Amino acid sequence: MTTQIQGVRLDEGERGAPLLPRDIQTEELVFNMGPQHPSTHGVLRVMLRTDGEVVLGCQPLVGNLHRCCEKILECLTYTQGLPYVDRMDYLGALNMELGLVLAVEEAAAVEVPKRAQYLRVILCEINRVISHLLAAGQFGLDAGAFTPFLYMFREREEGILLLNEATGGRLLYHYVRYGGVTRDVSDDWRRRCIEWCDTVAGHMDEYNNLLTYNHIFLNRTVGVAMIDAETALSYGATGPILRGAGVQRDLRKDMPYSSYEDFDFEIPVAPFEKGVVGDSWSRHRQRLFEIEESLKIIKQAVDNLPEGETQHKKITRGWKAPAGEAYVASETPRGEMSTYFVSDGGKSPYRARIRGPSFYNIALLTETARGLLIGDLIMLVGSLDFTLGDCDR
Amino acid sequence: MSERWPPAAALEEALPDAVEEVSEEGPHKFVRVRADQIVKAARILRESCGVDMLHQVSGVDYEDRFEVVYHFARVKSDPGFVCLKVSVPRDNPVVPTLAHDWATANWGERETWDLVGIRFEGHPHPYRIMLPEDWEGHPLRKDYEFPTDYHGIDCTE
Numbered sequence: 001m002t003t004q005i006q007g008v009r010l011d012e013g014e015r016g017a018p019l020l021p022r023d024i025q026t027e028e029l030v031f032n033m034g035p036q037h038p039s040t041h042g043v044l045r046v047m048l049r050t051d052g053e054v055v056l057g058c059q060p061l062v063g064n065l066h067r068c069c070e071k072i073l074e075c076l077t078y079t080q081g082l083p084y085v086d087r088m089d090y091l092g093a094l095n096m097e098l099g100l101v102l103a104v105e106e107a108a109a110v111e112v113p114k115r116a117q118y119l120r121v122i123l124c125e126i127n128r129v130i131s132h133l134l135a136a137g138q139f140g141l142d143a144g145a146f147t148p149f150l151y152m153f154r155e156r157e158e159g160i161l162l163l164n165e166a167t168g169g170r171l172l173y174h175y176v177r178y179g180g181v182t183r184d185v186s187d188d189w190r191r192r193c194i195e196w197c198d199t200v201a202g203h204m205d206e207y208n209n210l211l212t213y214n215h216i217f218l219n220r221t222v223g224v225a226m227i228d229a230e231t232a233l234s235y236g237a238t239g240p241i242l243r244g245a246g247v248q249r250d251l252r253k254d255m256p257y258s259s260y261e262d263f264d265f266e267i268p269v270a271p272f273e274k275g276v277v278g279d280s281w282s283r284h285r286q287r288l289f290e291i292e293e294s295l296k297i298i299k300q301a302v303d304n305l306p307e308g309e310t311q312h313k314k315i316t317r318g319w320k321a322p323a324g325e326a327y328v329a330s331e332t333p334r335g336e337m338s339t340y341f342v343s344d345g346g347k348s349p350y351r352a353r354i355r356g357p358s359f360y361n362i363a364l365l366t367e368t369a370r371g372l373l374i375g376d377l378i379m380l381v382g383s384l385d386f387t388l389g390d391c392d393r
Numbered sequence: 394m395s396e397r398w399p400p401a402a403a404l405e406e407a408l409p410d411a412v413e414e415v416s417e418e419g420p421h422k423f424v425r426v427r428a429d430q431i432v433k434a435a436r437i438l439r440e441s442c443g444v445d446m447l448h449q450v451s452g453v454d455y456e457d458r459f460e461v462v463y464h465f466a467r468v469k470s471d472p473g474f475v476c477l478k479v480s481v482p483r484d485n486p487v488v489p490t491l492a493h494d495w496a497t498a499n500w501g502e503r504e505t506w507d508l509v510g511i512r513f514e515g516h517p518h519p520y521r522i523m524l525p526e527d528w529e530g531h532p533l534r535k536d537y538e539f540p541t542d543y544h545g546i547d548c549t550e
Binding site for chain 1: 419420421445446447448449451452453454462464466468469472473474476495496497499500501504508522523524532533537
């Protein structure tokens with residue numbers, strides 16, 4: 001059988017010698033990848049139908065981490081429900097909190113103090129940077145590069161310590177509240193935050209030289225697992241996947257929330273210096289560029305942090321949103337999260353439908369995995385960078 | 394009179410019989426269309442309103458009826474959301490599927506079927522996605538009763 005995939009003819013070796021005898025009999029095989037496989041980044045189970053090393057069909061089976069968070073939110077009061085949202089996308093927890101809170105605030109027409117808006121931006125962007133550092137490092141790990149992972153974890157740990165000091169939690173924060181944030185940051189924290197930004201920015205070349213421009217890594221990722229803009233749009237894939245496919249779309253610029261319009265930053269979009277639009281390498285490069293932009297936002301927000309309150313005075317424990325509804329989307333590290341929030345004026349949300357970006361990003365696997373080698377499928381999974389907590393909610 | 398919200402105007406012009414309600418006030422604008430016309434309405438949004446992504450499919454249980462709420466997004470130009478709503482009776486909640494036009498609807502509708510229990514006619518893969526196949530009931534319905542055990546595993550504690 002002759003299969004042509006990604007420019008590699010399977011019946012020819014590198015020097016023209018046949019890789020497989022042409023009359024060899026192959027058999028289709030169906031097997032599981034995951035849910036305990038480390039390269040599936042969580043408890044994702046993927047059913048694969050393969051012919052030799054070639055994936056003929058792929059069916060992601062999600063739900064292993066399903067906690068029905070939407071039901072939990074309906075059963076608890078506003079204040080009680082908030083920390084559960086952290087546990088959805090546990091690597092971008094602050095961004096998830098912000099997504100829910102923004103929708104409730106829009107429905108209730110709550111004006112958030114400017115200082116609180118800036119603090120949200122600062123901490124969400126730190127969260128985005130540490131999430132992208134993990135994503136990039138783990139992607140290297142999937143490709144067999146162990147060392148860059150440790151280098152990125154070094155700076156990530158410093159970022160986690162900053163978040164820990166500001167919010168009281170390392171990974172799950174419960175920091176963003178309806179009408180503001182829990183606490184203020186100190187001047188000393190602001191100074192160290194700027195220092196950290198400079199440190200990370202100073203290491204970007206190191207990451208790129210170690211991993212991004214590494215010859216082996218380029219061979220594994222350039223032109224591999226292509227996702228074009230049409231497919232990404234039709235599957236609802238967002239975030240670095242959509243931008244890596246060459247679509248200029250970032251909600252922080254397109255539909256600014258929480259004072260993002262105050263800051264000067266760029267939206268990097270493929271094509272980049274190497275790679276092809278829509279390949280695994282572009283998605284990886286996309287994240288590293290986004291780290292640089294996030295650092296710019298953090299520095300501007302820290303420098304220009306306005307004076308004032310950090311919490312709306314009238315919103316305290318036992319607060320209820322008036323009847324109404326809203327749909328607000330925000331940009332998390334993994335893509336567009338949105339909340340369709342319906343209130344009937346009761347003590348808990350009537351309905352809070354949350355869009356986890358990973359849910360629709362994983363749906364892409366079915367379409368994109370077809371025809372890939374199993375090794376390339378690992379690259380695809382790594383470059384999509386999803387968390388299953390976010391997918392299953 | 395102030396200017397009309399373009400999606401509402403486009404839908405009213407193309408499908409005058411299908412539009413049941415238009416809400417152009419407040420932070421959340423929407424158009425309610427007849428359930429059997431949802432596929433056509435979505436196509437009109439794509440053709441004349443620049444909508445290029447189905448962002449989210451939600452199901453809401455209002456106790457006297459179910460609502461399926463579709464949020465479409467304009468991505469490439471003039472970023473924004475367009476909301477379509479569909480009401481279906483509680484005793485026979487069936488809506489035609491959008492999965493043939495929008496790949497997003499495939500999983501979005503499966504989740505809505507799984508958790509709210511609204512059936513999508515013509516869906517290519519109409520099975521539960523989050524819960525096990527043998528799960529009883531749909532948790533996001535307001536009259537859902539929490540199970541006391543699952544295959545002999547006690548869940549009351």
